[in-house]
Amino acid sequence: MLSFRCTVIGAGAVGLAVARALASRHRGENDVLVVEQGRSFGTGISSRNSEVVHSGLYYPNGSLKHRLCVEGRRALYQYCEAKGVPFNKCGKLVVAADAAEEPELDILFEQGRRNGIENVERLTGGQAAALEPDVRASAALFLAETGIFDTHSYMKALESDIAADNGTVSYDSEVVALERSGSGYVLRLRSGEEFGSAIVVNCGGLGAPDIARMVGLEPEAMHPCKGSYFAYSGGHRVTHLVYPIPEKGLTGLGVHATIDLAGRLRFGPDVEYVASTDDFTVDERKLEAFQGAARRLFPAIDAARLAPDQAGVRPKLQGPGDGEVRDFVIRDEIGRGFPGFVDLLGIESPGLTASLAIGEQVAVLLEKA
Numbered sequence: 001m002l003s004f005r006c007t008v009i010g011a012g013a014v015g016l017a018v019a020r021a022l023a024s025r026h027r028g029e030n031d032v033l034v035v036e037q038g039r040s041f042g043t044g045i046s047s048r049n050s051e052v053v054h055s056g057l058y059y060p061n062g063s064l065k066h067r068l069c070v071e072g073r074r075a076l077y078q079y080c081e082a083k084g085v086p087f088n089k090c091g092k093l094v095v096a097a098d099a100a101e102e103p104e105l106d107i108l109f110e111q112g113r114r115n116g117i118e119n120v121e122r123l124t125g126g127q128a129a130a131l132e133p134d135v136r137a138s139a140a141l142f143l144a145e146t147g148i149f150d151t152h153s154y155m156k157a158l159e160s161d162i163a164a165d166n167g168t169v170s171y172d173s174e175v176v177a178l179e180r181s182g183s184g185y186v187l188r189l190r191s192g193e194e195f196g197s198a199i200v201v202n203c204g205g206l207g208a209p210d211i212a213r214m215v216g217l218e219p220e221a222m223h224p225c226k227g228s229y230f231a232y233s234g235g236h237r238v239t240h241l242v243y244p245i246p247e248k249g250l251t252g253l254g255v256h257a258t259i260d261l262a263g264r265l266r267f268g269p270d271v272e273y274v275a276s277t278d279d280f281t282v283d284e285r286k287l288e289a290f291q292g293a294a295r296r297l298f299p300a301i302d303a304a305r306l307a308p309d310q311a312g313v314r315p316k317l318q319g320p321g322d323g324e325v326r327d328f329v330i331r332d333e334i335g336r337g338f339p340g341f342v343d344l345l346g347i348e349s350p351g352l353t354a355s356l357a358i359g360e361q362v363a364v365l366l367e368k369a
Contacts, residue, residue, distance in 0.1 A: 003196035004033045006366075007187060008203055009175055009211055011036035012046040013151060013355045014347050015203030016158035016169075021359035022201075022366075023167035032167035033197070035189070037174035037207075042155045045205045046352065048280065048312030050229070050258040050266070053077070053087065053147040054350040057094075058246060058253065061114045064328040064361075069350040070116060072357035073145065079356060080149055083157040086261055087149035092241035093128055095137040097296055102139050104245045109141055119144035134237055134298045146241060150261060151352065178214040180338060185215070199340040201362055206277040206315045208345050215338060219345055220329060223319040227269025228282045230290040231309035232301075236265050242297050247271065253349075255293035266309055267294050273320045274313065282308035317346035330358065332365050342366065 005026055008019040011034050023032040038044070053073055059065035080087045096105040105122075112120040121142045123131075128140035159169055177188035184198040204211045212219040244254040258266050267290055291303035317326035329345035342362055351358065 001186075001194060001196055003030065003184075003198075005031040005197070006033070006199040006201065007185075007197035008032070008034045008201045010034075010203035010205055010208075011038070011041040011159075011169055011171070012044055012203065012205055013042060013155055013158070013352050014046075014205075014344065014358055015201075016041060016155055016162065017355040017359035018201055018203055018344075018362045019167055019169070019359075020158050020161045020165075021363040023162045023165035025363060025367075027165045029166060032162065032165070034162065034167065034169040035173040035175055035187070036169065036171050039171050041159055041169070042151065045312060045315070046151060046155065048310060049151070049349070049352060050269070051148050051151050051260060052241065052258060052353070053089075053149055054353040055092070055112070055117050055120075055143045055145045056115055056350070057108060057112045057117055057120070057143060059115070059350070060325055060327075061111070063325075064330060065350060065354070066115050068328070068354035068357040068361060071360075072350070072354035075356040076149070076353060077147075079157070080154065085150055085153045085157055087147055088261060089145065089147035090240050090259065092143045092146035092243060093123075093132060093135065093137070094141040094143070094243045094245070095128060095135060095297065096139045096245060097136055098138050101245050105139055105141060108245075112141070112143075117143065117145065132238065132240055132242060134300055135242055136297060136299050148241070148259065148261060175211065175214070178211065180215065184340065199342070199366060201342045201344070203344050203347075205347065206313060208315065208343065208347075212343055212345070215341060217333060217336060217338065217341075217343070219343065220317050221319070222346065223316045224274050224277045225314040225316040226272040226274045226279070226311055227314060228272070228286060228311040229266045229268030229309040230282070230287065230306045232265040232267065232294075233305045233307065234302075238265050238298075244293075244297060255290060257294070257297055267306065268309070269312065277313050280311045280313070282311050284308055314348040315346055316348055328358075330361055330365070340366075
């Protein structure tokens with residue numbers, strides 16, 4: 001039976017970044033394999049987001065979300081520059097729509113200071129309007145390090161790096177069985193093919209809890225959370241990302257305005273806990289709520305030009321009504337009797353920004369095991 005040193009399950013941005021970090025350390029034949037159930041990389045969470053490079057502002061100081069976002073963001077810009085991946089460090093405004101929201105803005109500003117976020121500036125309403133003439137802001141924070149990038153080109157570059165270090169990415173390769181065997185693991189694909197691996201890294205995204213259960217673990221409860229986007233048609237003057245004050249308990253960052261590399265404007269995502277992990281329809285009945293959210297940021301916007309765009313589903317560990325901000329889970333399951341099996345659970349935002357740092361975290365974790 002064919003056997004590998006390391007197998008990564010899932011070829012989203014995080015899975016590819018993990019495999020890249022492992023392949024850079026183990027460059028021999030059959031050292032690193034990525035198995036992906038889809039026909040290409042990034043067909044799940046990684047293809048249904050706003051492609052934002054986050055600064056690391058919001059997350060509890062010292063948490064994995066904070067630390068890996070900051071490290072990952074710095075590494076990501078360097079990587080994009082080196083690999084020719086398109087990006088735009090356009091900056092972001094977090095706005096207090098009125099004076100009543102300004103104390104929340106002050107809390108965020110202090111959080112940014114504690115988190116070591118570079119180039120965060122407190123703005124008056126007039127200074128915010130100078131950057132975004134149509135925005136409604138009593139005051140704002142400007143985060144110069146926030147940006148957008150081409151996630152498809154990024155994942156393509158990661159895939160190329162894996163191949164350059166003798167790693168293999170196998171598509172149409174859905175894992176349907178996984179069990180401990182000797183000092184490693186045996187995986188079976190839907191095709192019937194079986195192979196061994198000394199190390200398995202679970203980067204299954206929304207399917208990560210099911211993969212953990214295959215091997216005999218009971219993972220943390222996941223609460224699928226849908227986020228919908230509405231696109232704005234026609235011309236506009238928005239050149240930065242524009243966010244409201246985030247929701248209580250950080251269940252979401254609030255419906256915000258994002259631009260892509262082509263200048264297209266979208267609003268979203270909202271927060272909707274759902275039962276299904278594969279329903280990506282956008283409910284047109286949400287239009288009125290999105291129009292209200294858009295007008296709160298940009299009062300003069302022509303809300304009639306909003307239309308349903310896309311939706312994604314986040315693998316949240318924080319459930320509805322749960323006020324506790326839940327961190328990433330990145331864990332070698334040796335303590336539960338499964339050495340060399342690494343679980344990545346609840347890798348929602350800022351997982352894309354943090355992906356390179358997550359890859360390094362996993363590689364170091366396995367080196368210490």
